[in-house]
Amino acid sequence: MTAALRFDPIRLPEKCEQLRKEVRAFLAEEIAAGTFDPHKPNREDTDAPEFSRRVGAKGWLGMTWPKKYGGQERSFLERYVVTEEMRVANAPTRRFFVADRQSGPVLLKYAPEHIKMDILPRICRGEICFAIGMSEPNSGSDLFAAKTRATKTDGGYLINGTKIWTSSAHIADYMIAIFRTSPPTKENRRHGLTQFLVKMKQPGIKVNPIGQITGQYEFNEVVFTDHFIPDDHVLGEVDGAWKQATSELAYERSGPERFLETYYVLTELVRAVGPNPDTRSAEGIGRLVAQLHTMRRMSVSVAGMLQAGKEPVVEASIVKDIGTVWEQQLPHRVRDLAAFVEETATNRETLEHQLDFAIKTAPKLTIQGGTTEVLRGIIARGLGLR
Amino acid sequence: MAESDNIVVETAEKIFADLADPQTINNDKKNSWQAPLWQALSDAGLPLSWVPDDLGGSGASLADGFALLNAAGRFAVAVPLAETMLAGWLLAQAKIASPAGEMTVLPASPKDRITLDADGALSGRARGVPFAKAAKHFAVLAHGKDGISIALIDAAKARIEAGLNVGYDHSDTVTLDKVQPVTLKPAPKGFDQTTLMLMGGVARSLQIAGALESMLDISVRYSNERVAFEKKISKFQAVQHNLARLAGESAAALAAATSAADAIANAKAFDNEVYLEAASAKIRCAEAAEKGGGIAHQVHGAIGFTMEHILHRYSLRALAWRDDFGSESHWAVELGKLVASRGADELWPLVASR
Numbered sequence: 001m002t003a004a005l006r007f008d009p010i011r012l013p014e015k016c017e018q019l020r021k022e023v024r025a026f027l028a029e030e031i032a033a034g035t036f037d038p039h040k041p042n043r044e045d046t047d048a049p050e051f052s053r054r055v056g057a058k059g060w061l062g063m064t065w066p067k068k069y070g071g072q073e074r075s076f077l078e079r080y081v082v083t084e085e086m087r088v089a090n091a092p093t094r095r096f097f098v099a100d101r102q103s104g105p106v107l108l109k110y111a112p113e114h115i116k117m118d119i120l121p122r123i124c125r126g127e128i129c130f131a132i133g134m135s136e137p138n139s140g141s142d143l144f145a146a147k148t149r150a151t152k153t154d155g156g157y158l159i160n161g162t163k164i165w166t167s168s169a170h171i172a173d174y175m176i177a178i179f180r181t182s183p184p185t186k187e188n189r190r191h192g193l194t195q196f197l198v199k200m201k202q203p204g205i206k207v208n209p210i211g212q213i214t215g216q217y218e219f220n221e222v223v224f225t226d227h228f229i230p231d232d233h234v235l236g237e238v239d240g241a242w243k244q245a246t247s248e249l250a251y252e253r254s255g256p257e258r259f260l261e262t263y264y265v266l267t268e269l270v271r272a273v274g275p276n277p278d279t280r281s282a283e284g285i286g287r288l289v290a291q292l293h294t295m296r297r298m299s300v301s302v303a304g305m306l307q308a309g310k311e312p313v314v315e316a317s318i319v320k321d322i323g324t325v326w327e328q329q330l331p332h333r334v335r336d337l338a339a340f341v342e343e344t345a346t347n348r349e350t351l352e353h354q355l356d357f358a359i360k361t362a363p364k365l366t367i368q369g370g371t372t373e374v375l376r377g378i379i380a381r382g383l384g385l386r
Numbered sequence: 387m388a389e390s391d392n393i394v395v396e397t398a399e400k401i402f403a404d405l406a407d408p409q410t411i412n413n414d415k416k417n418s419w420q421a422p423l424w425q426a427l428s429d430a431g432l433p434l435s436w437v438p439d440d441l442g443g444s445g446a447s448l449a450d451g452f453a454l455l456n457a458a459g460r461f462a463v464a465v466p467l468a469e470t471m472l473a474g475w476l477l478a479q480a481k482i483a484s485p486a487g488e489m490t491v492l493p494a495s496p497k498d499r500i501t502l503d504a505d506g507a508l509s510g511r512a513r514g515v516p517f518a519k520a521a522k523h524f525a526v527l528a529h530g531k532d533g534i535s536i537a538l539i540d541a542a543k544a545r546i547e548a549g550l551n552v553g554y555d556h557s558d559t560v561t562l563d564k565v566q567p568v569t570l571k572p573a574p575k576g577f578d579q580t581t582l583m584l585m586g587g588v589a590r591s592l593q594i595a596g597a598l599e600s601m602l603d604i605s606v607r608y609s610n611e612r613v614a615f616e617k618k619i620s621k622f623q624a625v626q627h628n629l630a631r632l633a634g635e636s637a638a639a640l641a642a643a644t645s646a647a648d649a650i651a652n653a654k655a656f657d658n659e660v661y662l663e664a665a666s667a668k669i670r671c672a673e674a675a676e677k678g679g680g681i682a683h684q685v686h687g688a689i690g691f692t693m694e695h696i697l698h699r700y701s702l703r704a705l706a707w708r709d710d711f712g713s714e715s716h717w718a719v720e721l722g723k724l725v726a727s728r729g730a731d732e733l734w735p736l737v738a739s740r
């Protein structure tokens with residue numbers, strides 16, 4: 001018996017390369033038109049509704065979903081290519097990304113048909129934005145300590161309590177959230193949570209902004225006071241959200257977004273050192289590229305596993321652990337190497353601005369979407385240690 | 387072991403399981419295990435896997451040969467299997483038939499050069515040549531006035547200063563002083579010393595990845611047996627997290643190495659993309675050997691530091707294999723130069739080309 005995890009060397013099929021060209025051409029046009037500046041990661045990009053619609057019009061949202069819901073029935077590998085090209089170009093994806101990656105797949109699996117028919121096509125058209133309501137003030141890593149209550153009432157539920165760190169809640173049209181529908185049992189402390197589809201901008205929901213150390217505003221506190229949710233907005237099994245929430249995380253944890261968030265500083269470093277680097281810079285760049293290449297090969301491999309219908313929970317956790325630790329260290333390694341860049345490098349100022357922002361961004365990378373410690377717990381379970 | 391439907395790997399694993407049990411080897415101070423193991427591997431045609439039938443080999447595919455090296459790494463076998471395979475492969479590039487018996491390749495370091503004199507004799511020095519002392523023949527890549535040649539030479543004609551690498555395996559200095567080869571032929575177009583180093587580097591990467599797989603296995607097993615503070619140490623969160631990191635390093639090494647092997651097995655030429663794959667694999671696997679090996683020893687406590695325990699068979703070999711065919715710092719500098727010379731805007735297209 002071997003405990004080792006295998007990441008088969010999946011190659012992207014030819015049609016992915018055609019698609020990649022299309023995405024690059026599209027992004028080049030958007031950049032030329034001034035939609036966004038790929039060298040400026042530190043902009044407020046939560047509100048790029050027109051860009052979202054244009055991405056939707058290209059058929060690049062909900063790509064893997066059934067056609068009857070507006071999807072394209074394309075492969076996870078094709079979706080992978082679109083995601084990584086958007087990331088590398090620093091495109092403003094925040095408005096549509098959560099719905100595309102996570103919320104849509106949850107609805108596909110658990111929502112009643114009329115809700116799927118209503119919402120999924122709008123996600124595909126890039127018209128709506130989703131938020132994820134898992135964390136609470138006293139429940140982050142320990143998801144099952146969530147307290148926000150959903151109390152049964154006529155035709156639905158009344159919600160009371162607070163969600164926190166909710167990315168994009170201030171612009172979101174919907175949130176998929178977990179609420180407590182009954183207390184945990186002695187045998188199973190995970191019991192009693194239910195997943196709901198929440199329509200935002202309704203009575204009983206207040207969104208309070210929370211500033212981040214980057215100087216940006218992306219996440220929020222969301223307070224529910226007797227907010228009503230109708231019965232047909234329950235997603236999946238009442239009291240059984242714990243089974244659902246864990247499989248959702250495989251999608252959240254292995255994609256290219258899990259090692260490309262600070263990638264822009266590496267490109268800029270290569271630009272700054274120029275075509276004839278000294279040995280130290282060359283070695284530094286070489287190592288970073290080798291590490292990046294390895295992670296990407298692992299991440300592509302996980303996309304292949306998803307395509308094959310597997311649930312690569314442990315593999316995805318490994319990619320997120322290694323990937324986020326890497327993207328967290330990257331700005332600091334680039335800073336080390338940038339210390340030796342000529343004062344005359346034409347992009348010096350851009351590099352410095354980028355480093356400033358990337359260094360401020362870095363601390364969150366190993367927290368969002370599940371902390372390093374939690375991921376290592378999942379991997380340890382996969383190794384049979386718990 | 388690995389879920390393999392590969393007959394070459396199955397054959398090899400059976401031989402390793404029968405004749406290369408790490409504990410038996412570790413207890414055998416006289417190395418009397420070596421001859422029967424080599425004999426069995428030879429009988430099965432494995433050392434000449436990469437040599438076509440008409441040149442005296444068994445004509446396995448590149449892919450099967452790479453999988454075999456990964457399996458050899460899982461057993462950390464210390465016989466010149468990888469070396470003989472590489473030598474046979476090198477000779478086959480120039481359509482030179484392989485003799486029977488142990489072989490190795492030189493040079494084994496990108497820094498060393500063997501030259502071909504005008505009279506057809508070979509001269510030069512190659513350091514860190516694995517298993518030179520055990521080899522009957524050398525496959526040599528040499529630089530001549532008219533380009534690159536590949537030669538088969540009789541090992542008895544070389545001067546060999548014996549050395550040991552970090553893993554206690556032979557890693558010798560070979561000096562050629564006007565040695566007349568048994569056979570000498572020009573290398574095919576485009577084949578150069580870098581090609582040999584990349585191929586050797588990928589072979590070593592697969593071995594390192596295999597050794598890490600075994601280090602993970604034995605560390606997990608040990609943590610489930612060892613009791614401290616009245617608990618199995620596997621129940622301590624700090625130990626679990628160390629093992630999770632070891633699993634990550636092992637997975638990264640295996641992913642990088644198998645990806646590079648797959649790239650070479652399917653490539654038409656050793657182009658920039660293969661270079662990215664092969665150099666990255668050597669760099670990342672060497673880093674994993676350092677980090678992963680460190681964790682495996684930490685989990686084992688003092689017992690893993692003893693000669694009696696098998697852990698060192700894997701951990702020290704994985705560290706030693708970092709040095710062959712270009713260390714990770716060598717490849718990092720070269721890969722960094724390649725990336726820089728192509729320019730910032732070509733970095734992502736290169737990475738995404740794979």
Ligand SMILES: Cc1cc2nc3c(=O)[nH]c(=O)nc-3n(C[C@H](O)[C@H](O)[C@H](O)COP(=O)(O)OP(=O)(O)OC[C@H]3O[C@@H](n4cnc5c(N)ncnc54)[C@H](O)[C@@H]3O)c2cc1C
Pocket residue numbers: 131132133134135139140141142164165166167168219364367368369370371372373374623
């Ligand atoms: C930028 C950003 C965006 C986010 N967006 C969202 C969002 O949209 N929706 C949402 O629901 N959440 C969001 N989060 C919240 C995120 O999922 C949580 O921060 C995360 O799950 C950790 O929870 P916590 O912050 O409460 O930390 P805690 O759970 O209090 O953890 C604090 C520390 O203790 C460690 N720890 C806790 N339990 C254990 C344990 N059992 N073993 C070992 N160590 C442990 C943690 O690893 C961590 O290091 C976001 C966070 C960030 C930073």
